[in-house]
Amino acid sequence: MPGRLLIVDDEKDMLALLRRMIAEERDFEIEVENDPRRALARFREKPADLVLTDLKMPGMDGIALLEAVKSLRPDTAVIVLTAYATIETAVEATRKGAFDYITKPFRRDRLLLTVDKAMHWQQMVRENLELRKALEVKEGFASLVGASPVMRRIFERIRQVAPTMGTVLITGPSGTGKELVARALHRHSLRSAKPMITVNCTAIPSEVLESELFGHVKGAFTGAWKEKRGLVEEAHEGTLFLDEIGDLSPHLQTKLLRLLQEGEYKPVGSNVTRKADLRFIAATNHDLKAAIREKRFREDLFYRLNVIHFELPPLRERKEDIELLSRHFLAKYAAVNRKPVSDITPEALAVLQAYDFPGNVRELENLIERGVIFSRGPRLTVADLQMEGSATSPAEADAAEPAGLPFREAKERAIRHFHRRYIRRLLEEQGGNISRAAEAAGIQRQYLHRLIKEAGIEPTEFKTR
């Protein structure tokens, strides 16, 4: 079924040009209108699947039209046309629910690409609407917990932003929940029936990552004995989550920029350009602005990613969340470990609230998990948390030899203690440089990353300047 397209621009020449460019190549039902108010009246009578509108028009600007269209029919795709000078407004339009924007002057293929993507999105929305409603009711924000004003605002914005195509950048220190926010965004998006594929940009060397991402053709390099699909292809019509984006090599930054801008990429060793329909979410715990200054991160890529920004504050700056999170993890690990512990003493809570959590929520989660495992009664106590005498570092608290514990638990505890001490010392020696630390320890970088996370250690703490 051909889609319905409504084009709105106060300049008649521009209207004619747009209509011609699209009509020559596509089989849409096209209507044009040079007065935004009349356009809206017409839309009310006979809604379009896609509205292509200029931004600066007398009487009613493109943003107002966008808002009106979206309130009448949220699933209509809107593309905004703009001169370069008003790019800020265009970004604002994306935030307000525009599907995308096109800067003038534009190329025909660019225009068609965006129009096609928007039409496609619109169809997908239709198909997914019912499914999405069912999911939303079932899951809500089940796993993302928070009661502080910051977190409430984050929940609200997730709801607003999730159904749009806007690219999202999530920043914040390690363990603050960036990945969970990405998942919530995907789950509340119109793409939730398709997968969210996560790419960890840190753990893998650049060449390997390139073929992971884009796939490769047979014979692309030694060992490429058959063709391989890339993650970009697997994420088609879904979400691509680029974790630790700050670690992406310059070479891949360039390729990613192309993917973001044109929706195009080439598998390694191939000359054939492929198209991908993706929603992008990126996360990092690095300061990208600093990376840009130091020429380690492309500024143009940053702006493409940073259309919608979520900043997750460290846990110590939202202590209101500690109680809720503690209870959430308590319930989780009591169930997992089949322990009859269902509450936490006020003293234990006070100890947690006084602590500053360099490892953020992940560290709190680890603490509660450990506490639950060692708990003896129906309430989690200060003793269970094993934080005594170490207001700054519970990491050292389990140094004491665990007396009277079953062998397996005692052993696990000793191993954990060893991991923490070893890694802290290693990072200290290597000034927080993970590559060097992994090499010195003779283990894989990826494995070291996991150990660091499990131990709730913040590697940047060890950075020497």
Ligand SMILES: Nc1ncnc2c1ncn2[C@@H]1O[C@H](COP(=O)(O)OP(=O)(O)OP(=O)(O)O)[C@@H](O)[C@H]1O
């Ligand atoms: N608001 C929250 N509610 C419930 N669990 C949370 C919340 N925030 C974080 N967590 C939990 O804390 C752990 C760390 O979260 P997550 O992996 O999302 O952090 P991150 O910011 O991506 O960290 P990193 O930068 O180290 O990758 C996870 O187990 C996650 O489930």
Ligand SMILES: [Mg+2]
């Ligand atoms: Mg993460």
